[in-house]
Amino acid sequence: MAEETIKFGIIGLGHIGARHAHMIQTNPGSELVAVADIKNVEDLAMQNFQVPLYESVEEMLMQHSNIQVVCIATPNGYHCQHAIQALSMGCHVVVEKPMALSVDDCDAIIQEAQKRNKRIFCVMQNRFSPPSQWIKSIIDDKILGEIFQVQVVCYWNRDHRYYKKGHWHGTEDLDGGVLFTQFSHFIDMAYWLLGPLAINYSEFSNFNHQHLTEFDDSGQVLFSFGERGKGSLSFSSSLYNQNFESSITIIAEKGTVKLGGQYMNDVVYCDINNYEMPTLRASSPPNDYGQYKGSAANHHFVINEVVNNMNHNSPCITTPEDGRSVVEIIENIHLLKK
Incomplete structure (x- = not known):
């Protein structure tokens, strides 16, 4: 049985969103369908990807009902809002780190996914090194x-x-x-x-x-x-x-x-x-953003894992509960700070 090509949308096309887009387009098992971002096309690297750009999540998903997985690559404080929007419209989600900025928001994402019978993929790509x-x-x-x-x-x-x-x-x-x-x-x-x-x-x-x-x-x-x-x-x-x-x-x-x-x-x-x-x-190598660098450039492993999970229900290295646990640890550190 031939494997299904998994169709992706992305919310947020900054440095990390662009890396997701590149990894999706270079993976033979995935296809980038569309992107949503509030910035103008002139301010984004859209010429590198040749897909439609939308101002809102709702418009992107209404225009492209074939999108199966949405990557959330917006600022941290929007992760919960955008993940729940995508889940409520019938999509699985890949949520960049951190999963959210509070345990309550992580729980809201998990509850929405359970309600919709959808999957959450949390990005902790250093585990692949x-x-x-x-x-x-x-x-x-x-x-x-x-x-x-x-x-x-x-x-x-x-x-x-x-x-x-x-x-x-x-x-x-x-x-x-x-x-x-x-x-x-x-x-x-x-x-x-x-x-x-x-x-x-x-x-x-x-x-x-x-x-x-x-x-x-x-x-x-x-x-x-x-x-x-x-x-x-x-x-x-x-x-x-x-x-x-x-x-x-x-x-x-x-x-x-x-x-x-x-x-x-x-x-x-x-x-x-x-x-x-x-x-x-x-x-x-690390993710290179010009004037600064980030963690290991392992997002290709993340996208490949999502494709395999969608096609074969194979296990993932990071679970939503892992994403929540990391947020809980950080919350506890902040609560005790002197």
Whole structure:
């Protein structure tokens, strides 16, 4: 039986939306049908995609009832609204990170999907990186034994080149803060590898973004996991000029490992009892947005997973419950901040 070509629409054609569009058009199992964005065609990269542009979600979906999946790539604060709109009109949704800016909004999306019998695909593309897949496998296979302590470090640059006057970046209601917009991928990595995180302490600072954002740029977090595991998260977007490091160090009963580099995409240390480190596939480069860079360019894995799930009901690496859990962790960090 021939596989069905999955037809996609996109809401929001900024940097991430354009990446979704490119991945959809280069995947042999998918087709980009249309895009919705409030910006004028002159302000968007529409010439790269050659599909109709609409000002509203409703108009796009009414004109193209063959759209099966809608990618939500709008500002964070609109994810819930746009996901529910697409679901209510009969489409499955791919929701960019973060799933939403509150647990309540995540629950509203999940409830609408259940009501309509539709699927939610959450984007946490760092899970597809070869080092991420490797470290997940050695934890699941108990090769490390009990995990005692974990340190997560996220040190990036986001300055005036990113936070521009009149843009949604830097606003409390649409951006939500650096844990949602910059570092949710790495919080997701800790959750994916360790399970539920209990937040014990958090402290925030604003070193050099007082005139750029409505929120703090840096912080320290302490958390617990498992029966007696302890962890810390140190994060900042205040670094000079460029991103420096995203890393996770795991100290365990049978060994110590560290994923590092700028985007947690390199194995920088591995010392495990009676274990030989395998050769891994090369990691994808970071998403390059010109004056700044983001996490790994793994969106092609996301689109391929959606196509396979739609055609074969194959499992997905990230569930809606995972997306909700990451938002809940960030909410709890904010609730405890000093």
